[in-house]
Amino acid sequence: MLMSEIHCPECDTPDVKVHTTYTVQTSETRRLYYCGDCHCYFSETYGTALAGLRTPLSRIQQILDALNDGLGVNATCRTFHVSKNTLRSWQERLSAVKDALLLYALCHQFLHQVIEGDELYTKVNSNQPPADSTGWTIVLMDRASRFIWDLSCGERDRALFEQALQTLAQVVQQTNDLALVTDGERRYGLVLFEICQTVICTGQRGRPRHTLPEGVQVRVKNKGSQAHHRGRKRPKYQAPQPEQPKTPATIAEQEIHANHVEAFNAALRRRMACYRRKTNTYAKKRTAPMSAGCLLALA
Numbered sequence: 001m002l003m004s005e006i007h008c009p010e011c012d013t014p015d016v017k018v019h020t021t022y023t024v025q026t027s028e029t030r031r032l033y034y035c036g037d038c039h040c041y042f043s044e045t046y047g048t049a050l051a052g053l054r055t056p057l058s059r060i061q062q063i064l065d066a067l068n069d070g071l072g073v074n075a076t077c078r079t080f081h082v083s084k085n086t087l088r089s090w091q092e093r094l095s096a097v098k099d100a101l102l103l104y105a106l107c108h109q110f111l112h113q114v115i116e117g118d119e120l121y122t123k124v125n126s127n128q129p130p131a132d133s134t135g136w137t138i139v140l141m142d143r144a145s146r147f148i149w150d151l152s153c154g155e156r157d158r159a160l161f162e163q164a165l166q167t168l169a170q171v172v173q174q175t176n177d178l179a180l181v182t183d184g185e186r187r188y189g190l191v192l193f194e195i196c197q198t199v200i201c202t203g204q205r206g207r208p209r210h211t212l213p214e215g216v217q218v219r220v221k222n223k224g225s226q227a228h229h230r231g232r233k234r235p236k237y238q239a240p241q242p243e244q245p246k247t248p249a250t251i252a253e254q255e256i257h258a259n260h261v262e263a264f265n266a267a268l269r270r271r272m273a274c275y276r277r278k279t280n281t282y283a284k285k286r287t288a289p290m291s292a293g294c295l296l297a298l299a
């Protein structure tokens with residue numbers, strides 16, 4: 001069955017025909033279908049996330065992009081003149097489409113995908129060293145569409161990176177066209193290399209060379225000063241893992257960054273900070289001492 005086929009929502013038969021077309025408030029033309037088996041009429045958006053939406057999808061995308069790029073909820077509502085309940089309903093409605101979009105991406109060949117990876121650290125229960133905290137979140141976001149491929153939380157160990165990169169390994173198997181860019185963290189490329197590495201057979205003597213699959217690129221931007229490092233200094237931009245010689249180098253040095261994910265992480269930090277201040281104010285574990293007036297009232 002093709003994913004583009006239209007089926008009747010009542011009897012699930014593909015024997016449907018276009019009955020007529022109609023125009024919505026956004027001046028968009030949509031089709032009305034007719035089922036010859038159960039004699040029912042339904043729109044092309046029936047049962048989808050777009051059913052009943054009166055706001056144009058382009059405006060919703062513009063508002064959600066501003067929210068994902070770091071603009072706060074209150075600032076987004078003031079700028080675009082929408083209410084918080086409307087914004088929350090859009091997020092809840094469109095969040096259910098992630099699984100379908102992920103399946104569609106794994107079954108079809110897309111244009112070159114550039115995915116940014118970065119980590120987000122938050123405090124959990126008490127102040128702990130970052131190495132011992134369970135408040136780490138790995139975000140893998142597509143640069144062009146801002147689609148979040150994975151959001152994994154837990155301790156910043158190897159298991160967390162493997163859990164996040166298993167999704168990218170499935171994308172590599174289906175599309176063979178992917179670029180992963182990170183800011184300083186080399187475990188992204190190392191774990192992805194171990195999951196989906198290939199062997200180049202040249203017919204010459206010696207051990208064959210292990211590389212990333214054809215069409216897959218990994219770039220790292222080494223941030224910070226390396227004056228305290230001994231020995232040879234690392235370049236600012238580099239490919240930490242060997243790549244296939246046939247893979248075209250399509251990423252320029254000025255494009256090796258994770259700015260979009262960092263903006264998304266900044267928005268998450270602001271929202272978590274408000275929640276943390278609220279819990280610190282209203283969820284104290286230690287009981288407050290009773291005042292003299294309360295003691296007299298109890299007596």
